[in-house]
Amino acid sequence: MKIIASLVLYKHSYEDIKVTLDSLLNEPDVEKIVLVDNGAHCDWVAKLNIPKVDSIINKINRGFGAGHNSVFSAYNGQADYFLLCNPDIWFEAGEITKLCQFCIDNSVDLSIPKIFYPDGTQQYACKLLPDPLQLFVRRFLQKRGGGNGRYELRHADYTKSFFAPFFSGCCLLLSEAAVSLSGGFDERFFLYLEDVDLSRRISDSPLKVACCPLSVVYHEAQRKSYYNGKFLFYHLVSALKYFNKWGWFYDQGRKRLNKKCLEQIH
Numbered sequence: 001m002k003i004i005a006s007l008v009l010y011k012h013s014y015e016d017i018k019v020t021l022d023s024l025l026n027e028p029d030v031e032k033i034v035l036v037d038n039g040a041h042c043d044w045v046a047k048l049n050i051p052k053v054d055s056i057i058n059k060i061n062r063g064f065g066a067g068h069n070s071v072f073s074a075y076n077g078q079a080d081y082f083l084l085c086n087p088d089i090w091f092e093a094g095e096i097t098k099l100c101q102f103c104i105d106n107s108v109d110l111s112i113p114k115i116f117y118p119d120g121t122q123q124y125a126c127k128l129l130p131d132p133l134q135l136f137v138r139r140f141l142q143k144r145g146g147g148n149g150r151y152e153l154r155h156a157d158y159t160k161s162f163f164a165p166f167f168s169g170c171c172l173l174l175s176e177a178a179v180s181l182s183g184g185f186d187e188r189f190f191l192y193l194e195d196v197d198l199s200r201r202i203s204d205s206p207l208k209v210a211c212c213p214l215s216v217v218y219h220e221a222q223r224k225s226y227y228n229g230k231f232l233f234y235h236l237v238s239a240l241k242y243f244n245k246w247g248w249f250y251d252q253g254r255k256r257l258n259k260k261c262l263e264q265i266h
Contacts, residue, residue, distance in 0.1 A: 001100050003027075003173075004079040006034045007087050008067035011041045017087040025052060026093040029100060030083065034075070036067040064169075065185025065194035072184045082179055086170040088220035099173050099215040102161075109175040109207035110199065112167040113215035114158055123219060124152035125168035126211050128261060129200055129254040135239055156265040161210045163264050165203040165257035169195030170219050178202050186245075191231070192238040197245070203257055 005024050007017060017035075024033045033053045037045045039061035046055055056070050068084055075082075081100055091113075099113050115123040128134075128151050149155065156162060172195070182201050185194045203209045246253065 001029060001104060002078070002080045003030045003083055003096065003100055004032045004034060004071065004075050004081075005030050005083040005085055005096075006036060006068050006071040007085050008036045008038055008064050009042050009045065009087060010038045010061060012087055013042075014044050019090045020085060020087050021053075023090045023093075024085065024096075025050070027091075027096045028093070029097045031079075032075070034071045036070055038062070038064075038067045062187060063190035063194070065189055065198070066187045069184040069187065072179050077176075080176055082174045082176070084169060084172040084174070086219065089171050089217055091215075091217040095215045095217060096173075099212050102212040102214050103173060103175065106161070106210065107208055108210045108212075109178040110167065110202045110209045111173045111212045113171060113212050113217050115168070115171060115217055115219050118218055118220060122158070123168070123221060124148075124154055125170065125219075126153050126156065126158075126162075126164035127151055127166040127168075128153065128258045129165050129196065129251075131251070131254065132239075132243055132248055153261070153265065158211075159213050161213055162261070163203070163209055164199075164211060164261050165209075165254075166196050166199045167209075167211065169198070170221070171217050174202075175207075178207055181205055181207060188241055188245075189238050191234040193235075193242045194238070197242060200246070200253070200257065204253060 007020065024030050034056060035045050035053060036056045036058060038058050040057050040059045046057060056074060058067060058070060072082065083096060095113065099111060103111050112125055115125045117123055134151050153164060182198060186197050189197060
């Protein structure tokens with residue numbers, strides 16, 4: 001199996017991504033690591049002299065999804081799987097091999113490992129497709145309880161594999177077939193909800209989507225839209241684009257895919 005991993009950077013220093021990069025370098029089945037410098041602010045990227053590491057310099061920052069798309073395009077036909085990693089992910093050696101082997105053994109085209117916060121508590125990275133009210137509650141009322149249990153599938157058995165129509169984009173494994181069929185990310189989303197859109201399109205295709213219960217990674221989860229006005233603006237704009245694309249309160253596809261997920265985990 002040939003895995004190409006991609007990290008999209010924006011004004012990151014080497015120290016910012018060192019733990020993630022070291023994790024990937026220690027992973028025997030990751031053949032190539034591609035650092036995407038969105039906006040050409042990371043001068044150090046092009047100067048790295050590490051055999052497994054390539055770089056793509058995008059002079060214009062067109063967003064998170066566009067950054068990963070540049071890797072899909074540059075390495076088209078050269079990988080069995082693409083691993084998309086946020087630069088605040090880390091894991092023990094062999095965890096990505098477990099994830100990829102799970103996909104091979106079960107003919108899975110889109111998967112995600114179990115994800116934990118640095119303190120060891122679980123992140124619920126497998127979710128239902130959101131409706132407008134759910135996103136509003138999650139973003140603005142979460143501290144009051146938020147009603148996120150059903151949306152975040154907290155009642156699912158994460159020791160088993162199951163289908164979900166939305167996987168967080170912080171650590172995704174896609175087969176070459178999934179990249180080819182989906183065409184990658186919709187670049188109308190600059191930041192936020194591009195992972196919802198991509199997961200949804202692959203979930204609604206003949207390809208198989210399932211989370212992996214065997215692999216574990218850790219994620220810092222900065223959640224910048226909760227304290228930075230610029231990122232909150234990006235989040236709101238992406239939400240408008242998402243619901244304009246798929247439907248606001250009438251969305252039969254959302255209803256069907258969420259039902260498929262809930263029936264399976266029950």
